[in-house]
Amino acid sequence: MxxxxxxxxxxxxxxxxxxxxxxxxxxxxxxxxxxxxxxxxxxxxxxxxxxxxxxxxxxxxxxxxxxxxxxxxxxxxxxxxxxxxxxxxxxxxxxxxxxxxxxxxxxxxxxxxxxxxxxxxxxxxxxxxxxxxxxxxxxxxxxxxxxxxxxxxxxxxxxxxxxxxxxxxxxxxxxxxxxxxxxxxxxxxxxxxxxxxxxxxxxxxxxxxxxxxxxxxxxxxxxxxxxxxxxxxxxxxxxxxxxxxxxxxxxxxxxxxxxxxxxxxxxxxxxxxxxxxxxxxxxxxxxxxxxxxxxxxxxxxxxxxxxxxxDLETPCQAGSMSDQLKQVIEDWSEEDVSTWLRAEGLEHLVGIFQINNIDGRELLHLTKESLAGDLKIESLGLRSKVLRSIEELRTRADSLSSGIPDEFICPITRELMKDPVIASDGYSYEREAMENWIHKKKRTSPMTNLVLPSLILTPNRTLKMAINRWLETHQK
The missing domain is CATH 2.130.10.10 (YVTN repeat-like/Quinoprotein amine dehydrogenase)
Known part of the structure; x- marks a missing residue:
C-alpha cells in the first residue's frame, strides 16, 4: 500500500x-x-x-x-x-x-x-x-x-x-x-x-x-x-x-x-x-x-x-500473465492456465482444462484422483507430470507472495530465472523459455507482441549475479 x-x-x-x-x-x-x-x-x-x-x-x-x-x-x-x-x-x-x-x-x-x-x-x-x-x-x-x-x-x-x-x-x-x-x-x-x-x-x-x-x-x-x-x-x-x-x-x-x-x-x-x-x-x-x-x-x-x-512489501510483488499486477497463481484466469500448460510442454491438455473451466484456484487443488476421474487423463505418466508441475507452482506461489523481485521472474514462465538472457526487445527471459517461444511463435516479443528485430539472445550476466546473490540471502 x-x-x-x-x-x-x-x-x-x-x-x-x-x-x-x-x-x-x-x-x-x-x-x-x-x-x-x-x-x-x-x-x-x-x-x-x-x-x-x-x-x-x-x-x-x-x-x-x-x-x-x-x-x-x-x-x-x-x-x-x-x-x-x-x-x-x-x-x-x-x-x-x-x-x-x-x-x-x-x-x-x-x-x-x-x-x-x-x-x-x-x-x-x-x-x-x-x-x-x-x-x-x-x-x-x-x-x-x-x-x-x-x-x-x-x-x-x-x-x-x-x-x-x-x-x-x-x-x-x-x-x-x-x-x-x-x-x-x-x-x-x-x-x-x-x-x-x-x-x-x-x-x-x-x-x-x-x-x-x-x-x-x-x-x-x-x-x-x-x-x-x-x-x-x-x-x-x-x-x-x-x-x-x-x-x-x-x-x-x-x-x-x-x-x-x-x-x-x-x-x-x-x-x-x-x-x-x-x-x-x-x-x-x-x-x-x-x-x-x-x-x-x-x-x-x-x-x-x-x-x-x-509499504516495503507492496510496490512490486508477484505477477500473473493477465492484465492484473503480479497476482498470485490462485488468481490466474483460465487463459493464464492455458499459457502455463503450453510453457510446460502440456499444450495437448489445454482443451481438456478449458472444457473443465480450470482456473488458477482449481489448478492448485487438482489431485491424482481428480486428474483421473474428473479430467479423464488416463496416462499415469502424464498425470504424474502434471502433478509435479502443479507442486512446483505451489512452491512458486509461496515464493512469489514472499516478494521475489519482479525483474528476477521470467515473463514467459513466471518462474525465477536460472539462465537469464536479453532479447532484442530489451527484456530479459529464461533462455530455454525464450528459445521455445521463438521456435513456436517465430519473431514476436512475448512482452510487446511486436516483431523482434533480431533473434540473438545475449546472456544477462549482471542479472544472473543479482539473482544468485538474492538466493544466497533468502534460501534457507
Missing part, C-alpha cells in the same frame, strides 16, 4: 516542480521561490525559501551528488545553489533571454542542460559555469529534457510533440513525433535494461503529453552500431493531459500526474496500475521518487506538495 505521510503547504502559488536528493526535498513554485525540506522530519530548512528569481520558477533539480541545486525561471536564468547553505553559486543566462522551462543534471554532475521557450537547449559546464554546447529544436518550446543513465545521450521534448535525441556533444541524432498535442515531460529509467554485449546499452524512456497518454520507449545505443529509439506501448490511465512522469529508483514503477487531478502509479513490467491517488484538488503538475527510499512527492496547482510512503 501507499499512504500519505505529510503535506507541505508553504508555497503561495502553483507548485511547478519537486525534486529529491538523498537527504533533502526541493520544491519550486510560480511564487518565484524554491523551498528546501529535510527528509528526516520534513521540516523546512532555516535558509529556505531561496529567493533570487524575479518571475515564476518552473523547474528544480539536484545534482546526483546532492550538493548542488539548480532552478530555472521565466526570467531567463538558471541558478545553481549550494543545497546545504542555500547560497547562490552562479547565475547562467539563457542565450537570447528566453524563459527557461526545464533543467537537468548529467549523471556525473559535470553538466547541466537547460531548455527554453524559444526551443533552445544549452548544456552548461557545472564546474566552470560556462556554456559548453547548445542546440535548438525546429518547432515549439522546449519543455522536457533527460540524460540517459550513463550520460551519453540527452533527450528533449517540445511543445510541438517531438522527442529529439542528442549525443554527448549536442549533435543531433534523431527526432520522433511522440505526442500529437505536445510533450509535457520525459524521463529515463535510472536502471539500464541490460549491460549488453559489445558496448550495446538499452534504456527505458517514458514521455507524456497533452494527448492524455504516456508512452514507453526503448532506447538502444552503442558507439559501434549507433542509436535507435523504439516505441513499446502506451499507458492510458488518465482522462486529461498528463503533465509529469517519473521512474522509481529501481525502474520498476512509473508515476504520473495529470490535469484530471489524479496521480497514477504503474508497474513498468506489466503496464498495470498499482495505485491511483486522488488527494490533490487541482491539476497535478509534478511528481518525483526519492533516489534510494520508497518516498514519492507530488505537487499541484492547489499549492501543496504531498509526500507518500510505500
Amino acid at each position: 501507499v499512504k500519505l505521510v505529510h503535506t507541505l503547504a508553504d508555497h503561495g502559488d502553483d507548485v511547478s516542480c519537486c525534486a529529491f536528493s538523498s537527504s533533502l526535498l526541493a520544491t519550486c513554485s510560480l511564487d518565484k521561490t524554491i523551498r528546501l525540506y529535510s527528509l528526516s522530519d520534513f521540516a523546512e530548512l532555516p535558509h529556505s525559501p531561496l529567493k533570487f528569481h524575479t518571475y515564476a520558477v518552473h523547474c528544480c533539480c539536484f545534482s546526483p551528488s546532492g550538493h548542488i541545486l539548480a532552478s530555472c525561471s521565466t526570467d531567463g536564468t538558471t541558478v545553481l545553489w549550494n543545497a546545504h547553505s542555500g547560497q547562490p553559486l552562479t547565475v547562467m543566462e539563457q542565450p537570447g533571454g528566453s524563459p527557461v522551462r526545464v533543467c537537468c543534471f548529467s549523471p556525473d554532475s559535470a553538466y547541466l542542460a537547460s531548455g527554453a521557450a524559444d526551443g533552445s537547449v544549452v548544456v552548461w559546464n557545472a564546474q566552470s559555469y560556462k556554456l559548453y554546447r547548445c542546440g535548438a529544436v525546429k518547432d515549439g518550446s522546449l519543455v522536457a529534457c533527460a540524460f540517459s543513465p550513463e550520460g551519453s545521450l540527452l533527450v528533449t521534448g517540445s511543445s510541438s510533440g517531438d522527442l529529439t535525441v542528442w549525443d554527448g556533444r549536442m549533435r543531433f541524432l534523431h527526432a520522433e513525433k511522440a505526442h500529437d498535442l505536445g510533450i509535457t515531460c520525459c524521463a529515463f529509467s535510472p536502471q539500464p535494461l541490460s549491460g549488453g554485449e559489445q558496448g550495446l546499452q538499452f534504456y527505458r524512456l517514458a514521455s507524456c503529453g497533452q494527448d492524455c497518454e504516456i508512452k514507453l520507449w526503448v532506447v538502444s545505443f552503442s558507439h559501434a552500431s549507433g542509436f535507435e529509439l523504439k516505441y513499446k506501448c502506451t499507458l492510458r490511465g488518465h482522462c486529461a493531459p498528463v503533465l509529469a512522469c517519473a521512474f522509481s529508483h529501481d525502474g520498476q514503477m512509473l508515476v504520473s500526474g495529470s490535469v484530471d487531478k489524479s496521480v497514477i502509479i504503474y508497474d513498468v513490467g506489466t503496464q498495470s496500475v498499482l495505485h491511483t491517488l486522488t488527494q490533490h484538488t487541482r491539476y497535478v503538475t509534478t511528481c518525483a521518487f526519492a533516489p534510494n527510499t520508497l518516498l514519492l512527492a507530488t505537487g499541484s496547482m492547489d499549492k501543496t506538495v504531498n509526500i507518500w510512503q510505500f
Whole structure:
C-alpha cells in the first residue's frame, strides 16, 4: 500500500516542480521561490525559501551528488545553489533571454542542460559555469529534457510533440513525433535494461503529453552500431493531459500526474496500475521518487506538495500473465492456465482444462484422483507430470507472495530465472523459455507482441549475479 505521510503547504502559488536528493526535498513554485525540506522530519530548512528569481520558477533539480541545486525561471536564468547553505553559486543566462522551462543534471554532475521557450537547449559546464554546447529544436518550446543513465545521450521534448535525441556533444541524432498535442515531460529509467554485449546499452524512456497518454520507449545505443529509439506501448490511465512522469529508483514503477487531478502509479513490467491517488484538488503538475527510499512527492496547482510512503512489501510483488499486477497463481484466469500448460510442454491438455473451466484456484487443488476421474487423463505418466508441475507452482506461489523481485521472474514462465538472457526487445527471459517461444511463435516479443528485430539472445550476466546473490540471502 501507499499512504500519505505529510503535506507541505508553504508555497503561495502553483507548485511547478519537486525534486529529491538523498537527504533533502526541493520544491519550486510560480511564487518565484524554491523551498528546501529535510527528509528526516520534513521540516523546512532555516535558509529556505531561496529567493533570487524575479518571475515564476518552473523547474528544480539536484545534482546526483546532492550538493548542488539548480532552478530555472521565466526570467531567463538558471541558478545553481549550494543545497546545504542555500547560497547562490552562479547565475547562467539563457542565450537570447528566453524563459527557461526545464533543467537537468548529467549523471556525473559535470553538466547541466537547460531548455527554453524559444526551443533552445544549452548544456552548461557545472564546474566552470560556462556554456559548453547548445542546440535548438525546429518547432515549439522546449519543455522536457533527460540524460540517459550513463550520460551519453540527452533527450528533449517540445511543445510541438517531438522527442529529439542528442549525443554527448549536442549533435543531433534523431527526432520522433511522440505526442500529437505536445510533450509535457520525459524521463529515463535510472536502471539500464541490460549491460549488453559489445558496448550495446538499452534504456527505458517514458514521455507524456497533452494527448492524455504516456508512452514507453526503448532506447538502444552503442558507439559501434549507433542509436535507435523504439516505441513499446502506451499507458492510458488518465482522462486529461498528463503533465509529469517519473521512474522509481529501481525502474520498476512509473508515476504520473495529470490535469484530471489524479496521480497514477504503474508497474513498468506489466503496464498495470498499482495505485491511483486522488488527494490533490487541482491539476497535478509534478511528481518525483526519492533516489534510494520508497518516498514519492507530488505537487499541484492547489499549492501543496504531498509526500507518500510505500509499504516495503507492496510496490512490486508477484505477477500473473493477465492484465492484473503480479497476482498470485490462485488468481490466474483460465487463459493464464492455458499459457502455463503450453510453457510446460502440456499444450495437448489445454482443451481438456478449458472444457473443465480450470482456473488458477482449481489448478492448485487438482489431485491424482481428480486428474483421473474428473479430467479423464488416463496416462499415469502424464498425470504424474502434471502433478509435479502443479507442486512446483505451489512452491512458486509461496515464493512469489514472499516478494521475489519482479525483474528476477521470467515473463514467459513466471518462474525465477536460472539462465537469464536479453532479447532484442530489451527484456530479459529464461533462455530455454525464450528459445521455445521463438521456435513456436517465430519473431514476436512475448512482452510487446511486436516483431523482434533480431533473434540473438545475449546472456544477462549482471542479472544472473543479482539473482544468485538474492538466493544466497533468502534460501534457507
